Amino acid sequence: MSAVAALVIFVVAFFFIATEKIDKVKVVLVAAAVMVVVGFAPGADVWFSQHAGVDWEVIFLLLGMMIIVGVLKQTGLFDYLAIWSAKRSAGRPYRLMVMLMLITAVASPFLDNVTTIMLVAPVTVVVCNRLHIPAQPYLIAEILASNIGGAATLIGDPPNIIIGSRAGLTFTDFLAHMAPIVGVIFVVFVLLTRVLFRKSFQYNPEHVNAVLALQERRAITDVRLLVRCLVVLGLVVVAFSLHSVLHIDPSVVAMVGAGVMLLVSRMDVTEALNEVEWPTLVFFMGLFVMVAGLVHTGVISTFGEWVIGQVDGDFFGAATALLFGSAVLGAFFDNIPYVATMAPVVEGLVAEVPDPRIGQALWWAFALGADFGGNGTAVAASANVVAIGIAARTGHRISFWQFTRYGIVVTIMSCLIAWLYIWLRYFL
Numbered sequence: 001m002s003a004v005a006a007l008v009i010f011v012v013a014f015f016f017i018a019t020e021k022i023d024k025v026k027v028v029l030v031a032a033a034v035m036v037v038v039g040f041a042p043g044a045d046v047w048f049s050q051h052a053g054v055d056w057e058v059i060f061l062l063l064g065m066m067i068i069v070g071v072l073k074q075t076g077l078f079d080y081l082a083i084w085s086a087k088r089s090a091g092r093p094y095r096l097m098v099m100l101m102l103i104t105a106v107a108s109p110f111l112d113n114v115t116t117i118m119l120v121a122p123v124t125v126v127v128c129n130r131l132h133i134p135a136q137p138y139l140i141a142e143i144l145a146s147n148i149g150g151a152a153t154l155i156g157d158p159p160n161i162i163i164g165s166r167a168g169l170t171f172t173d174f175l176a177h178m179a180p181i182v183g184v185i186f187v188v189f190v191l192l193t194r195v196l197f198r199k200s201f202q203y204n205p206e207h208v209n210a211v212l213a214l215q216e217r218r219a220i221t222d223v224r225l226l227v228r229c230l231v232v233l234g235l236v237v238v239a240f241s242l243h244s245v246l247h248i249d250p251s252v253v254a255m256v257g258a259g260v261m262l263l264v265s266r267m268d269v270t271e272a273l274n275e276v277e278w279p280t281l282v283f284f285m286g287l288f289v290m291v292a293g294l295v296h297t298g299v300i301s302t303f304g305e306w307v308i309g310q311v312d313g314d315f316f317g318a319a320t321a322l323l324f325g326s327a328v329l330g331a332f333f334d335n336i337p338y339v340a341t342m343a344p345v346v347e348g349l350v351a352e353v354p355d356p357r358i359g360q361a362l363w364w365a366f367a368l369g370a371d372f373g374g375n376g377t378a379v380a381a382s383a384n385v386v387a388i389g390i391a392a393r394t395g396h397r398i399s400f401w402q403f404t405r406y407g408i409v410v411t412i413m414s415c416l417i418a419w420l421y422i423w424l425r426y427f428l
Contacts, residue, residue, distance in 0.1 A: 003297040006040040010290055010299075014332065017379060018400045024379075025279050028286030035293035042296045046289050054288045055336060057251045058114075058158065058382055059281055064254025065118045068233065070275025071261045073122060075226040079219035082127035083211060091131055091208030093201035097141050098190055100124055104142045105149030105186050109179070110241050112250065113150030113157055113383045117143060121390045128396070132207045135396040137200035140403055141193050143387045144375050144410050148189055150383075151371035152182040155243050155250075158382065159330075159339040159370045166343040167350070167363045177364050181421040185372075185414050192413065196406055228264040232257055280389035287379065291337040300333065300341045315358050316427045318349060319365040320419060326369030327415045331376025331407075339370045361426035368422070372414040378403040 013031035017024045035041040046053035072078070089096035100120065107116040120142055128135035150156035154164045154171040160178075163169065220226055236257035240250055262272055294300050330338050346366050353359035374381030378388055378400045384407075391398045 032289035040293035060251035067258035076221040083216035101145040108149035109153040109156040113146035323369040327373035330373030
């Protein structure tokens, strides 16, 4: 009975988030409070349980990177990159979108998709403002590209870190098994954007000519500060990339980087904290508590076990169920807590598979479904929420359905190609 009630609370909250009748931060705070008060979320444990509560790893990673981005903003770097991008694309909308998507998709596997979005989204907003074109299509395309590109490596998407740890999979394993299909899907996605966003492409010759006449070097306001900040950012990026070697959590790296960035910039702390997207962080905390209620009452694990229970020795059927089931559930319940909850269930299933190669294929199906499901809705992945928060703050509001109508199409396309890949590589 408690599972049904918890699911009802979640569905009602999701309805208000999707329809945007009430501010989404208010919705998740009220829903989270109800989950805790009635005992569906594990009381005080919601603050300390990574798998059934607030994931502070994500919260502090976001906080640290928001401060770093806030300091970088003061150097004029984003204006410089915006002018440079506009010039290289000659202001042509589709060419500009492809350039921004390519940068995002290439960086995401090594920085992680949330960090990449926080660095690329401000540049996108500035370049669109310069060209007097709507930023929403470009930001949406970047979010989708970041979730696709981040799936390629162990550190590119938070669910992959959980899966890698549980399954004993290495950075090299992810490169060998995930990167090839991610590359194929990204190419198809780039071609698809030409159709998806065809009505959104605007070309304003007078504004393009004005931007082309600008000298991007003049956008840099403080060269010495920029050099110091880039050194710190470079060290942060290296530490992210060496996560599996250094064994230092990305959140720690981000917070240390933020502290050092503030020291070298001598920026006023209050000014830096004003750059933090506090509503986004609060939204995440409330959402984590809401999902904790579903985890604690067994909603997610029950559904997952039921789906896997229908397999009955058909391991390709199991891979199919994991791929599409994870995409659907991950799209609505946030893929990080979903993967944390389902990982033990998948591990139990893999233990029953006599062929280790087939067993590993189930993990890849699980990872692909969870990662690509992150494109399903506006709240399905951390990168989505962060980018939409940045868009709202800069006057380029993206509604839940404005994002989701594109996300669903890309998710279906990605999962169908991934399903074909799983069949051809592991079961044919």
